[in-house]
Amino acid sequence: MPPDAARRSDRSRLAILAAARDLVVEVGYPRVSIEAIARRAGVGKQTIYRWWPSKGAVVFDAVRALSEDEAGVITLPDTGDLEADLKTVLRATAVEFTDPTLSALLRALYAEIAVDPELATLYQEKVERPLTEAKLDRLRSAQRAGQFDPDADLALCLDFLYAPFTQRWLSRTGPLDDAYADALVEATLRAFAPTARG
Amino acid sequence: MPPDAARRSDRSRLAILAAARDLVVEVGYPRVSIEAIARRAGVGKQTIYRWWPSKGAVVFDAVRALSEDEAGVITLPDTGDLEADLKTVLRATAVEFTDPTLSALLRALYAEIAVDPELATLYQEKVERPLTEAKLDRLRSAQRAGQFDPDADLALCLDFLYAPFTQRWLSRTGPLDDAYADALVEATLRAFAPTARG
Amino acid sequence: MPPDAARRSDRSRLAILAAARDLVVEVGYPRVSIEAIARRAGVGKQTIYRWWPSKGAVVFDAVRALSEDEAGVITLPDTGDLEADLKTVLRATAVEFTDPTLSALLRALYAEIAVDPELATLYQEKVERPLTEAKLDRLRSAQRAGQFDPDADLALCLDFLYAPFTQRWLSRTGPLDDAYADALVEATLRAFAPTARG
Amino acid sequence: MPPDAARRSDRSRLAILAAARDLVVEVGYPRVSIEAIARRAGVGKQTIYRWWPSKGAVVFDAVRALSEDEAGVITLPDTGDLEADLKTVLRATAVEFTDPTLSALLRALYAEIAVDPELATLYQEKVERPLTEAKLDRLRSAQRAGQFDPDADLALCLDFLYAPFTQRWLSRTGPLDDAYADALVEATLRAFAPTARG
DNA sequence: GCATAACCGAGACGGTACGTCGCGTCTTTGG
DNA sequence: CCAAAGACGCGACGTACCGTCTCGGTTATGC
Known part of the structure; x- marks a missing residue:
């Protein structure tokens, strides 16, 4: 029962x-x-x-x-300027990660996820996937606008944008400031610029 | 006493x-x-x-x-071909992360580190730093060889190479295979190629 | 309400x-x-x-x-032969006490009664008293028939008949067989025989 | 271990x-x-x-x-007058049973014993048996002194002396006073007097 | 015949206690 | 004097029941 x-x-x-x-x-x-x-x-x-x-x-x-209030579909800003939009988003994320409450909770969650596959799956589906979808949408829009290599592996691209960010935060390797956010975006865009290949 | x-x-x-x-x-x-x-x-x-x-x-x-046997100084391969060398190293790391014993131990460690700042510092100093130094040496060698942007932020570059890798492994987001290792290296090198910045 | x-x-x-x-x-x-x-x-x-x-x-x-079917007034056998009647009753009680179901229930009840005065009172009034009355009636009848010391303390007499019986059963000190029942009756009657006192 | x-x-x-x-x-x-x-x-x-x-x-x-201080062998008084000795003992027991502390503890114990056969065995061996032995000794001494039926079932005799006593106490049926103690002893001795049987 | 009041099943709730496991400390015993 | 063994005070585990409480859903009169 x-x-x-x-x-x-x-x-x-x-x-x-x-x-x-x-x-x-x-x-x-x-x-x-x-x-x-x-x-x-x-x-x-x-x-x-x-x-x-x-x-x-x-x-x-x-x-x-x-983060319940965000309920429903998540959308990233789309001003037409991909680089600016990504910097905005990453800088905002940095601020979130700096909040002690949210930060402590998220650390706890990540620690548990690393070790509990079931919770990992749950997190994947309920939190990660919707966010990832929103991010992918923004990148696809950029591709359509010709600001991005049309053949790029978008998942890989997201890994480049977010993984270093998360890692720095989790392992306290370095500060999460605007400069780092900007550098991440710039380097990522260099790697996936429309002219980057052929 | x-x-x-x-x-x-x-x-x-x-x-x-x-x-x-x-x-x-x-x-x-x-x-x-x-x-x-x-x-x-x-x-x-x-x-x-x-x-x-x-x-x-x-x-x-x-x-x-x-990993005690590796005792002493760690050195990365340096055949002169940066891309090939990095792929070799990342592919080897992928294999290590696939080993169930090592994987379980490392997951445990990461989980604890995420939540215990003291252990984080210890890990930083005893494990992370020597590895990072070895990696930086290899990149500096590449810069000297003109295979790499001389103004590149090497720390950021290492983040690009390793963070997505670690994240995929920790959160089981996707497979850690040779293709992913190669793609990581290629994209990273695109971002930090000698010609990348005017 | x-x-x-x-x-x-x-x-x-x-x-x-x-x-x-x-x-x-x-x-x-x-x-x-x-x-x-x-x-x-x-x-x-x-x-x-x-x-x-x-x-x-x-x-x-x-x-x-x-024991609901016994509803109403309880009467003990009265054949005129007190000793025989008492042996009949005690032997029957022995059989009841040997029944596992009834025995387990009664043990539970006694245990609770020993420790809960309210339940003790309830038991006293609803179960014990009617039974005691029936037993006293039989003894009085014996007194009238001259088979019993007319000055005997009948309550004490009942204690002699039943308490050793109950105690043996509760504390599992010895077997509850016909021999024991008979011995109890005989000794009790010796103590309260009509000629016993002056 | x-x-x-x-x-x-x-x-x-x-x-x-x-x-x-x-x-x-x-x-x-x-x-x-x-x-x-x-x-x-x-x-x-x-x-x-x-x-x-x-x-x-x-x-x-x-x-x-x-009752640890009583350590070792228990002996009942033996002045040569069986009736007086038994009354002394029973009256003393009545006083013990009246003590609220001891009484509450013993009630608890009896309740548990009624329902837990293992505890019953333990109680039997560690407490009951030594006491019973001491009581039997006194009765045997009385037999030797000719104050008691030489063929009497001494175990039954003890049941007569103690079971009514215990039952009254446990079920709060009546007062445990000197009069009751004396009546018990007198009736028991009547039942097992030397002249009682042929 | 139809409201309405009760009982009824079900089971969530704030609690207490169960009996077990592990913590980190302490003490005893033996190599 | 370190190490094994393990008892100790403590506290959390996850479960079982406690007695109370609300839910709908039947009954079973009494208007």
Whole structure:
């Protein structure tokens, strides 16, 4: 007998997500326990176990709840100037990653994903894919506008734009500032410029 | 009174690292406990606590022990053909990441690093930096040989080469094959070709 | 608003008592839970809580339901031969106590009674008293027939007849066979024989 | 690996028994939890589970600890006057049963014994048997002194003396006073008087 | 005959306790 | 004097039940 979602208490759901979010920020993901989340949320442990399979899943939903307002389709800016648009987006992402709350939550999530294939799949489908689609759309638009090599491997191109960014953030290798964002965009565009091949 | 390293039992040290390695592979990092490592290694718990501050540190050393034979200075191949050399190196890295043992250990380590700044620093200094230096040497050699933009930001260039690679592996986004290694190298070189900037 | 007994579902009532009875026998009283009774009876938990204050009360009623057919006034055999009649009754009781179902239920009840004064009172009034009255009647009849010391403390006499019996059964000190029943009766009658006192 | 009794902490053992004793008296056996005992004793739960299999076993030891000073062989008074001696003993027992602490503990124990055969056996061997032996000794001495039927079933005789007593106490059927004690002894002796049988 | 009030099943909820596992510390014993 | 062994106080795990509470959905009168 699976839990009956219709009877689910929204009050508890929100309290749990908020408690999880706050605790990750306050004491760090590994020291967050389900007991502590329940205690903080004023909720029975079973209410957590009823609706989430693991601590990671709760944090996952807590992260999603943070960006819930963006609900629906995500679109990247398209002013016609690809380079400017990409810089805008990457700089904004840098700001997000600098926010301590979001940053702590996302670190927790990435750590768990690295080690839990199921959560990885979930993240892939619910978060990554829609974002990737939006980014691909912008690149395709650039291709149509002749600002981009029509034969380029767009997935690879996205890896170039985002992976170094994410890695720097995750491993704290260097600062995530506007200069780095700009350099990333410029180098990527050099690699995939319309004239780059033949 | 700090432990006297001279009296340290090498037999126990190796047994502990081997047990840690095997357990991470068998049950997954989060389910490895210090108690289990001690049990498997036939060692008292205190012997672990005496020499390592945390589970992460033990696994960290276990990873280092795996590549211990490479001891000393690391050098990348330098046949004179930068593109060929980089492809060789990246393809080899892909093979390493495909090995289940090493892969499981490294995933564990990355997960812990994402969340534990101290371990991140340790990893940075003991593992990352020597590797990065070796890679930079190879790029500088290429610059001297005129195969590379002399003004290029070499750190950024390394990010381009390795970050997408690592990210694909960590998040299981796609296959790590020769084709991907080659594409990475080619695109990176396009971005940093000697002629790339006026 | 107290529950309206008129509307009570007899179907549920009987299912609950049967489930309680079976569960006590199967898993032992301490491991019986109200949830399990409800589950087994195909009944909502509230239906139990509405009509019984505690697990002990349900089992109490389950025991009473077992001997419900004896409804009304209980009478002991009175053939004129007190010794024979008492032996008949005690031997029959021994058989009842040997029945695994009844025995398990009664043990549960006694255990609860030892520790719950309220249930003790209830048991006293609903079960013990009528039985005691019937037994006293038989002894009085014997007194009238001159088979028994007219000044005897009949309550004490009943204690002699039944307490050793119950104790043996409860504490599993020895077998409950015909020989023991007979010996009990004989010794008791020796103590309270008409000629016993002056 | 069974726990190593040599390393057992006496401090913890005594604290646990004291906590168990106090809690049974304060809140009643069924509402005593192992968690509460551990909390009150300032002890980890595991320390209880390591040395006792169940709540009942802890209370059992707590009861034994109460009468630990009697250590060794128990002897009943033997002034030569059997009736007087038995009355002395039974009256003393009545006083013990009236003590609220001991009474609550013993009730708990009896309740658990009624329902847990293993605990019943344990109680039988560690507590009941030595007591029974002492009582039998006294009766045998009386037989030798000609104050008692030489062919009497002494076990049955003990049942007569103690079972009604215990039952009254357990089921709160009536007061446990000197009069009842005396009446029990007198009736029992009537049943087993030397002249009772041919 | 039709409202309406109750019981009924189901089961979510805030809790407490279960019995187990692991933490990091401490102590005892033996090589 | 280090190492094995492992007891200890502690706290979290994930599960089972507690007793309360709301849900619809049947009944079963009483207007």
